[in-house]
Amino acid sequence: MPGFLKEFFSRNGIGMGAAILGLVLFWTIGLIILPQLSMLDFSFRPNLPPPEIGGPKDVYTLENYKYLIYGPEGGSQSYNAVDLRVFFRTLLAAVCVTIFNLILCYPIAYYLGQSKGNHIRIFAIMLIIPYWINEILRAFALRIIFGETGVLNTLFVGLGIWDTPFDFIRNDIALYAGLGYAYILLMIFPMYNVIESLDKNQIEAARDLGAPWWRIHWRVVIPYAKPGISSGCTMVFMLSAGALAAPQILGGPSSLWFTQLIYQQFNDNNDWPQGAAYAIVLLVTCILFVLAMMRLFKVNMGDIGK
Amino acid sequence: MNNSFLRVSIWVYLVIFFLYLLGPLVIMSVTAFNSSAFPRMTPWECLTFQWFGELFQDQRILNGIKNSLIIGAGTVILSVAMGLAGALMLTQIWPKLRATYYTIIIAPILIPGVVLGISTLVFWDRINRMLGLGADSFLSNGIFLTVIGQSTFIASYCMLVLVARLQRYDVALTEAALDLGATHAQAFRKILLPFMRPAIASAAVLAFLASFENYNTTTFTFGEYPTLTIELAQKVRYGITPAISALAFIIVALTVFFALLNEAKLKRQELVAAARKSATVEELAGKIKLPSFFAGNMAAVLLVVFAVATITVVGTATAYNPGQCIANVKEQKRVEAEQRIQELRKQREEQRKKREAEEVEQGGAQQSTPKPSNNSGFGNVFAPNTLGGDAEEESSDTETPPSNNGGFGGVFDPNSLQTDQ
Numbered sequence: 001m002p003g004f005l006k007e008f009f010s011r012n013g014i015g016m017g018a019a020i021l022g023l024v025l026f027w028t029i030g031l032i033i034l035p036q037l038s039m040l041d042f043s044f045r046p047n048l049p050p051p052e053i054g055g056p057k058d059v060y061t062l063e064n065y066k067y068l069i070y071g072p073e074g075g076s077q078s079y080n081a082v083d084l085r086v087f088f089r090t091l092l093a094a095v096c097v098t099i100f101n102l103i104l105c106y107p108i109a110y111y112l113g114q115s116k117g118n119h120i121r122i123f124a125i126m127l128i129i130p131y132w133i134n135e136i137l138r139a140f141a142l143r144i145i146f147g148e149t150g151v152l153n154t155l156f157v158g159l160g161i162w163d164t165p166f167d168f169i170r171n172d173i174a175l176y177a178g179l180g181y182a183y184i185l186l187m188i189f190p191m192y193n194v195i196e197s198l199d200k201n202q203i204e205a206a207r208d209l210g211a212p213w214w215r216i217h218w219r220v221v222i223p224y225a226k227p228g229i230s231s232g233c234t235m236v237f238m239l240s241a242g243a244l245a246a247p248q249i250l251g252g253p254s255s256l257w258f259t260q261l262i263y264q265q266f267n268d269n270n271d272w273p274q275g276a277a278y279a280i281v282l283l284v285t286c287i288l289f290v291l292a293m294m295r296l297f298k299v300n301m302g303d304i305g306k
Numbered sequence: 307m308n309n310s311f312l313r314v315s316i317w318v319y320l321v322i323f324f325l326y327l328l329g330p331l332v333i334m335s336v337t338a339f340n341s342s343a344f345p346r347m348t349p350w351e352c353l354t355f356q357w358f359g360e361l362f363q364d365q366r367i368l369n370g371i372k373n374s375l376i377i378g379a380g381t382v383i384l385s386v387a388m389g390l391a392g393a394l395m396l397t398q399i400w401p402k403l404r405a406t407y408y409t410i411i412i413a414p415i416l417i418p419g420v421v422l423g424i425s426t427l428v429f430w431d432r433i434n435r436m437l438g439l440g441a442d443s444f445l446s447n448g449i450f451l452t453v454i455g456q457s458t459f460i461a462s463y464c465m466l467v468l469v470a471r472l473q474r475y476d477v478a479l480t481e482a483a484l485d486l487g488a489t490h491a492q493a494f495r496k497i498l499l500p501f502m503r504p505a506i507a508s509a510a511v512l513a514f515l516a517s518f519e520n521y522n523t524t525t526f527t528f529g530e531y532p533t534l535t536i537e538l539a540q541k542v543r544y545g546i547t548p549a550i551s552a553l554a555f556i557i558v559a560l561t562v563f564f565a566l567l568n569e570a571k572l573k574r575q576e577l578v579a580a581a582r583k584s585a586t587v588e589e590l591a592g593k594i595k596l597p598s599f600f601a602g603n604m605a606a607v608l609l610v611v612f613a614v615a616t617i618t619v620v621g622t623a624t625a626y627n628p629g630q631c632i633a634n635v636k637e638q639k640r641v642e643a644e645q646r647i648q649e650l651r652k653q654r655e656e657q658r659k660k661r662e663a664e665e666v667e668q669g670g671a672q673q674s675t676p677k678p679s680n681n682s683g684f685g686n687v688f689a690p691n692t693l694g695g696d697a698e699e700e701s702s703d704t705e706t707p708p709s710n711n712g713g714f715g716g717v718f719d720p721n722s723l724q725t726d727q
Contacts, residue, residue, distance in 0.1 A: 004400045008398065013489065015490065017490075020391045020394050023387055023388050024392055027411070028392075028410050031461075032410060032411070032458060035429035038428050042432075104323070107319055108320070108323055111320070123320075125565050129331075129561055129562060130328065133519075133558060134519045135535070136521060136538040136542055138330070140542045140551075140554065142330055143542070144333060144551075181326070242420050243522070244419070244521065249539070249542050249543060262424070263420070263525070279420060279424045282421065283421050
């Protein structure tokens with residue numbers, strides 16, 4: 001038995017130590033690592049009916065990944081334009097949602113982090129309440145607002161600003177508003193946590209030295225809050241790229257989200273390996289993108305999640 | 307001047323921000339009381355409570371709530387246990403492994419829920435096959451898969467909450483207990499667990515809420531046991547009714563209630579602590595005069611107001627009958643529809659007259675031209691205009707049904723079909 005394990009058991013006792021170790025191993029290996037590896041393995045296999053799994057036809061193949069790039073074999077197009085367009089559109093939209101959320105939430109996080117008083121607590125409660133409400137219901141609320149006979153259209157048509165109802169859903173405005181809405185809290189909290197610990201004297205010193213307010217933010221607050229900003233952005237980006245409920249409810253009929261394609265592969269086409277391959281592509285691309293952004297903005301991995 | 311401008315603009319910004327955040331919830335809650343079959347604020351028809359009744363008669367919703375509660379309980383137990391074990395491990399793991407270990411247990415938060423759902427499904431399906439179990443075995447059961455899938459990432463949330471408290475734990479306490487002859491299990495149960503209790507409670511609440519509202523993972527794993535969220539998503543995707551608003555209203559009200567309750571409790575503790583601090587020794591020895599429950603406690607006052615309002619609303623709901631108002635609105639709609647039909651008829655009549663007059667003119671003009679084809683005995687029957695005119699009439703006919711106030715009583719309204727689902 002290695003020294004580390006011996007020490008662990010002598011510290012926690014055999015029974016307790018075994019329980020802790022068992023649970024941790026079950027979680028990390030049984031629930032996190034093995035399923036991901038299993039999905040990776042699955043994505044390289046052909047779609048076979050259950051009796052043939054493990055049979056001679058069950059060999060590794062790149063076919064599922066080729067399908068995403070080149071489309072069905074013998075198809076009329078040389079690239080799978082539909083799926084690829086959905087994929088890049090999803091990534092781009094997730095980036096836009098992240099930037100929108102960052103701009104929207106930074107002033108709030110700064111305000112909450114730097115002011116003291118009872119009203120801050122009320123604001124915090126008001127921030128949290130929407131997040132105790134079901135994700136689906138939040139999307140539903142936005143659909144009531146953005147629908148063809150929804151509140152906004154009734155309002156604007158009633159005021160005479162537009163003469164015909166504007167189709168927010170077909171134009172994806174509802175979708176972006178919904179995604180932004182869904183992840184506000186995840187953007188605010190990491191930023192708030194960091195900004196709260198910023199010494200007020202630093203800001204005052206900058207002000208005394210004659211810096212205008214925007215320069216104080218640019219040179220003092222934002223560099224200090226960088227870990228918070230980057231963890232907020234990472235979370236919002238990953239979650240909005242992987243969102244499924246909001247695009248299903250608020251997305252227009254002609255525009256799809258990449259997760260919806262995965263969902264279709266699983267539930268409508270019954271092609272699990274294909275769906276797994278798409279999921280792998282989404283996961284890997286998102287991780288690489290986040291890592292690249294962190295390299296670009298010089299953020300350490302260790303700062304995230306603090 | 308610049309400063310006050312900044313201050314004003316930040317308040318304006320705050321107002322807009324919270325409107326964006328809370329406005330949708332308020333609007334959704336209000337639509338639960340409108341008698342219109344489509345959830346909307348305007349036009350306001352009648353105050354009604356019928357959607358709540360409809361909600362409680364919906365078997366699928368009730369079944370979904372049942373499944374959600376079962377799955378929630380399972381997820382809370384599993385993920386708090388794993389989160390606690392993970393947190394304990396994090397505090398004593400070999401330093402070289404620490405960073406890797408931390409990355410692994412934090413990763414599920416960032417992995418898209420869709421991916422977690424798929425990997426859980428694929429992995430347990432494979433295990434199931436390897437063990438040679440059938441399709442209806444325990445391992446492919448929807449409840450089991452959902453609990454497992456959700457716990458994968460909810461345990462990470464729990465771990466974060468628990469580790470924050472665990473860092474303040476003095477290991478010397480456990481050591482003292484062990485020195486005094488306690489077994490490890492006893493030390494854990496009597497020393498560590500009581501210390502961790504508040505954090506465990508908040509982790510459990512967090513886990514339950516996260517499980518209750520999870521959609522992305524559950525949608526791949528639920529099998530035969532759709533949770534409330536899944537049922538809601540099905541309903542919302544294929545047509546929206548105010549019954550969902552009613553459910554949303556209940557959830558919003560419960561949330562606000564518990565948030566206020568929690569806040570009132572915290573504030574109360576704070577006030578009591580403050581009173582103790584400022585008390586003299588004499589007072590401490592005797593009785594401390596504690597501040598009354600409501601003094602300086604906004605949340606408590608709000609809580610009571612909230613409770614009274616709820617009782618009033620429920621009271622009115624049992625006594626109130628919107629039948630007359632709904633009948634009125636129906637009658638009004640019928641009258642409006644009739645008027646519209648009349649108008650349409652009139653318009654069509656006028657158009658026809660106009661067209662006839664034009665045709666006569668045209669016909670006259672055409673007759674004067676030397677072209678022979680138009681002088682056939684069929685008159686103007688084959689002239690393109692007449693056919694076009696008919697088509698136009700038809701199209702104006704078909705235009706009427708889609709409007710909600712049409713003479714067809716909304717039968718062709720797509721929403722009326724959807725509400726039946």
